[in-house]
Amino acid sequence: MDRREVAAVLAYIGRLDPRTIPAGTGDARDQIVQWQELLADVPFATAHGWDVREAIRAHVLDSPYPILPVDVARKWRAYRRDRMERHTDPTPDADPDDPAAWRTELLGTRHAVATGVAAPSSHRQLAQGSVRDVEARLAVVGSSIPPAVRAALAPYRPARAAREAAVAAGQPDALRVPCRWCHADKGEPCRSRRLGLDGHARGNAPRTRPHPTRMDLAVAELARQGIA
Template structure:
């Protein structure tokens, strides 16, 4: 919310709870400044609706934190359901890729577009395909042992999670990036000083696209 939207919100609150607005104009200004700071990331329409929801359930005065906490829960739920799909831009243009990815996340977080959810892989051919791909990793550890070792094998844990979610396993194919050319099952790298190479935290986007193309 913007500071000029706060007075209207406080006025709406006062309809349900006159205690919220002090009589001193300076105190009202201070109250508005506080609410504007707490609700800076909350859409005005959501805040208005949150007021009605609060007083439908509680006799106590509403606080700005009641609204911001409710909004944070909504954002968290949206982001947890979103699969962060690859942006429709050149995957090797890192700046454009990051910009498009950030724009998608903002749009989902603020409700401008719905989360892009993955389909659950629980039965039928899809579940069988997941098991086949996991078996191809050569990792036959019991689930309990694999989960216990996950903090010590982050790369393996990320790869298994990727497969379980039905997303392309980039490490199943060689990297097509000219400056990388990592072999299948090997992590992507970038050139360093001299002959040194630096391991990347994740695969190159074009390698993920190559894996998706092969799976298709």
């Protein structure tokens, strides 16, 4: 910022926080010199989200202390750091066989992003796709896991395979209800619990098939939903 912009900033600060208004003309001149010395590389505003007035207003609202030029400089550095962390260097248009021109263009792009002149380049950023497109594809495929892959994974997840086989055979999904025998929650497989002489569980291994009481509860729940 130049001296005129610094003077405008100090006038804005004085309007928000009268404690910062200097007592005399000499003090005001010294204040402008000090602020301009520390904020020479800080722009007044950019086209990509930075406005020194917003930084000042946020400080006045959040801090009980009068704002100092270093507070503004730190906010600007945080803004620059955030922009550079979100920036991916695009491939320069210069001839790669000309290292000097290639490097000059690359550094120029980085400087433009850091100073707020240009927006960060995020051409490698993963963007969220259309949910409707994903749902339509799943409706056509039927599942996000192909049948061949599902069959290959069956030996490694027997509980899930048994559940899918039961549902395919028209049986109720037992994992939609909790188990009253082993106290497994909905969606969790039943577990084989052996009680010791002291009454405490000695085993907690997951079962491939649910307990019969859980199956009965699933059948009753399915019948109740059918009646409703």
